[in-house]
Amino acid sequence: MEKTIQISGLSKSYDGKKVIENLSFSVAAGEVYGLLGANGVGKSTTIECILGTKKADSGTVRILGLDPWTERKQLFKQVGVQFQEANYPDKIKVKELCEETTCLYRYPLAYKELLHKFGLADKENAFVNELSGGQKQRLFIVLSLIPNPRVVFLDELTTGLDTKARRGVWKSLQELKKHGLTIFLSSHFMDEVEILCDRIGILKDGGFAFEGTVEEAVTLSPYEKLEDAYLWFTGEEEEDNE
Numbered sequence: 001m002e003k004t005i006q007i008s009g010l011s012k013s014y015d016g017k018k019v020i021e022n023l024s025f026s027v028a029a030g031e032v033y034g035l036l037g038a039n040g041v042g043k044s045t046t047i048e049c050i051l052g053t054k055k056a057d058s059g060t061v062r063i064l065g066l067d068p069w070t071e072r073k074q075l076f077k078q079v080g081v082q083f084q085e086a087n088y089p090d091k092i093k094v095k096e097l098c099e100e101t102t103c104l105y106r107y108p109l110a111y112k113e114l115l116h117k118f119g120l121a122d123k124e125n126a127f128v129n130e131l132s133g134g135q136k137q138r139l140f141i142v143l144s145l146i147p148n149p150r151v152v153f154l155d156e157l158t159t160g161l162d163t164k165a166r167r168g169v170w171k172s173l174q175e176l177k178k179h180g181l182t183i184f185l186s187s188h189f190m191d192e193v194e195i196l197c198d199r200i201g202i203l204k205d206g207g208f209a210f211e212g213t214v215e216e217a218v219t220l221s222p223y224e225k226l227e228d229a230y231l232w233f234t235g236e237e238e239e240d241n242e
């Protein structure tokens, strides 16, 4: 199967302290891959090193066969990224930000349709900085999808969203997946992971404590639920039992 994302030997330290070490994995076309792990384990760092917004100490990254450092312009026409806090002008409306983003791409998706899909149809004329946290989060997902990307990176996909909004986001992403979108996400929510992810990687101490399908994670653990299996792989359930 065609590999959309290929990572080999990725390492990153901050001030001499290793965060990720010699990480290798790949994501196939049309797959949803979930990067999991405790706070501060290095999920965002890994995503940023993959995207080239942070420089890895070593390793190679290919997205759609392209190097995010040297072939950035060509690559980012086909890649969507959900930013946690995007940089946008102070007094800009939702529709203006969507229009500005649309102008940057050759084959953009209709932003009005995306706003509707993500429950923001009535916010077109609202100022971005007046949106609630959850509405902003959904707007950032919309912005990441406007390029009509082949692959999208979603860091902490539904953090801050209410129950209905989370379900809406899952449904929309499942539809996009059916149309072949490759999705790389990080999440702290195991219900979300079970619903969306074909494969997961659980980070611990700079490497993978587990990589494979959700079913494999559960089977390899002494537990029946993904959340318990996850805590077992990260070693966090032992602390709770002490």
Ligand SMILES: Nc1ncnc2c1ncn2[C@@H]1O[C@H](COP(=O)(O)OP(=O)(O)OP(=O)(O)O)[C@@H](O)[C@H]1O
Residues within 6 Å of the ligand: 014, 015, 019, 037, 038, 039, 040, 041, 042, 043, 044, 045, 046
């Ligand atoms: N620019 C930086 N300089 C120094 N240390 C950093 C920097 N960015 C992140 N770190 C440290 O690297 C580690 C990994 O951070 P990272 O944000 O990648 O974790 P994460 O898994 O995404 O966490 P969370 O689940 O809380 O979002 C943390 O210990 C963090 O303090």
